[in-house]
């Protein structure tokens with residue numbers, strides 16, 4: 056769509072540069088601000104004696120079990136868990152379904168950390184490698200007699216037409232609403248096979264002195280999902296835990312001790328930005344709270360990373376980051392702007408399919424929007440709302456944490472915003488083949504099968520026709 060721009064003065068362009076464009080009224084389009092309004096209630100952290108935080112029985116029982124992908128293409132899994140009384144063993148015993156007698160063992164490592172007056176339990180990490188694809192594995196952690204057994208299913212081999220389903224959760228926390236979001240994800244008949252988590256895990260830092268016991272309770276709460284399917288981690292501001300007033304000056308200390316990522320497999324130099332392939336998808340995780348200016352490690356890595364993506368092998372290019380670039384709520388307004396300025400031209404050039412962010416505690420889905428043409432004097436000072444090379448931006452920071460909902464929106468709804476609603480929920484993406492993927496957003500107030508917002512994504516490399524417009528009618 057060509058924007059009328061003959062009468063836009065340079066002065067207006069400067070105003071636009073300041074960000075007023077995010078707010079302006081444009082043309083009539085399929086913009087939707089959902090009429091559903093969630094009843095205003097406080098989001099309260101579940102009390103420490105809640106069922107979801109229960110410590111498993113037995114001396115030195117492994118707790119807080121979680122897994123994530125352990126290599127670049129899905130044949131390795133990192134298993135992590137905590138023992139409280141003593142280090143015990145960091146070994147994982149695992150076997151393929153139906154072959155309990157042929158078991159394998161992998162050696163792990165144990166670590167601990169202190170944070171202000173808190174001392175962690177014994178945190179174990181063990182990478183299991185060379186797994187077979189499409190296979191159910193059981194795994195056991197702990198030392199007899201207090202062992203615990205879980206299972207996971209490995210992804211199909213990387214390839215363009217292997218169906219795969221992802222779930223998306225952000226800003227989860229550990230409130231009664233968080234528990235509803237997780238339950239809805241688990242009960243959703245569209246069975247997510249891995250979670251792409253867009254940052255802000257435990258919100259321990261909202262408790263006095265960043266009470267790190269709340270990192271432990273969070274990990275016990277989500278174990279019922281993340282022990283059985285990998286969650287892919289993105290760092291948010293609640294992972295920084297930088298608190299010089301209590302002598303804690305090492306950013307991301309609790310997160311890095313507890314949640315390893317396979318960053319070395321993608322030649323990254325820090326755990327906060329990295330990539331993985333999983334089935335038909337290439338997933339790039341970026342760090343909103345690590346330096347991304349020109350020549351920084353993250354900038355250099357991403358510049359080298361994007362040309363490596365082979366869309367004939369992995370058609371779907373998905374980016375995860377925490378602070379959204381396109382956000383029409385009044386919360387965290389424009390916070391993602393500096394990263395957008397740095398990286399958006401690359402996203403358009405390499406035709407990223409979708410970008411998921413959190414941070415704003417609500418839901419929003421954009422048009423295929425880009426704002427890369429503007430160069431101060433060319434008059435193109437409004438974002439282009441139907442750029443078929445641009446990604447769709449989705450804010451899914453609606454996990455339901457202690458800070459409550461972001462329910463105040465900028466008005467009128469900007470043209471680039473296709474759908475927005477201030478409710479808690481999660482999203483799913485069912486990749487069917489190289490051209491089609493079914494996306495849905497599920498709010499917690501609905502039945503498990505209801506999609507409150509949905510869209511058929513058409514792949515930007517294989518089938519770059521206007522999918523957002525097709526969804527509106």
Ligand SMILES: *[C@@H]1O[C@H](CO)[C@@H](O)[C@H](O)[C@H]1NC(C)=O
Pocket residue numbers: 101105106107231234235238
């Ligand atoms: C959390 O959700 C689960 C599953 O729906 C339920 O069994 C449990 O009682 C809930 N716990 C709390 C504290 O809400």
Ligand SMILES: *[C@@H]1O[C@H](CO)[C@@H](O)[C@H](O)[C@H]1NC(C)=O
Pocket residue numbers: 127320321322363
């Ligand atoms: C990482 O770098 C090595 C050495 O340059 C290279 O062989 C390998 O393919 C790279 N891996 C990825 C995932 O880019």
Ligand SMILES: *[C@@H]1O[C@H](CO)[C@@H](O)[C@H](O)[C@H]1NC(C)=O
Pocket residue numbers: 487488489490491
């Ligand atoms: C891809 O999946 C879509 C949706 O299920 C289907 O309509 C389309 O025919 C499929 N394409 C191919 C080539 O199988």
Ligand SMILES: [Fe+2]
Pocket residue numbers: 226255291292293377413414415
């Ligand atoms: Fe955040």
